[in-house]
Amino acid sequence: MNKKILIAASILGVLSVILGAFAAHGLKESISEQALGTFETGVKYQMYHALLLLFVGSSTYVSLSSKKAIFYLVLVGLICFSGSIYGLATNELTSFNFKSIGFITPIGGLLLIISWIILLINFLRIKTDNL
Template identity: 70%
Template sequence: MNKTILITASILGILSIVLGAFGAHGLKELISVELQQTFETGVRYQMYHALLLLFVGSTSLIQEKTKKSIFFLTVIGLLFFSGSIYGLATNELTSFNFKSIGFITPIGGLLLIFTWIMLFKDFLKISTKKGK
């Protein structure tokens, strides 16, 4: 599972850089500054969670069962949250009306919040030894 998490984190990181550059340069003349900032929000959250997955995949502080849950919640959460933000920000440029699926943005955000709650709960379970 760790290898899958790390590979996914790397792909999400690469895509964050590509989408960030595209948003800053490719969309500059095509959408408003406000929509560019919206697009950047999606990129930023994607990168934050790519870094989270790098940590999750490379640590032994998190139980394997929790790692698996975090992985799926993060990937689905990012698809819903960042993916819908990308679509909504570029809605004027496509034939598909992303506003019709805009309701999934907060669902994705909620999944990302649950990811962090699971991480927090697992950290609370770590037993501390005296002197450490």
Template identity: 60%
Template structure:
């Protein structure tokens, strides 16, 4: 599971850099500044959670079951949150109206919050030991 999470984290980090560069260069001339800011929000949150997953993969005291739960919540959350933001920000470039999927963004955000919450609960419940951190 550790390798799977690490590979996913690295992939998501790499893709966020690619999308950030794409937004800053290719989309700069076709989107409004507000749309670009929205797009950058998706990129930023994707990168935050790629780094989060790197921590989750390497934090040894975390059980495999909790690691898998956090991983699943984070990956689905990234896909729904950042993915919907990318589509909504570039809505003007397509013939499909992505505004109908706008409700997916807060669902993805909730899943991201839950992934952090599960880690918080795990850390909070650990007995005070210097070796835990």
């Protein structure tokens, strides 16, 4: 499981850098300043959660069941949250109206919040003797 989490974290990190560069150089002239800021928010949250997965995948303080839950919550959460933000920010460039699926953005955000809560609960359960 650790290897899968670390690979996913690396892929999400690489994609964050690529999407950030694309926004700064490729989208700058094509979308509004506000839409560009929105797109960059999606990139930031993707990178934050790539780093979270790097930590989770390499930590001995996180139980296997928590690792699995966090992994899947972060993946689905990022697809819903950052993915919908990317679509909404570039809505004027596509023929699909991403505003029609904008309701999934907060669902993705909630999944990301739950992943952090699971991590917190996992840490609260650690016996102080094990630290």
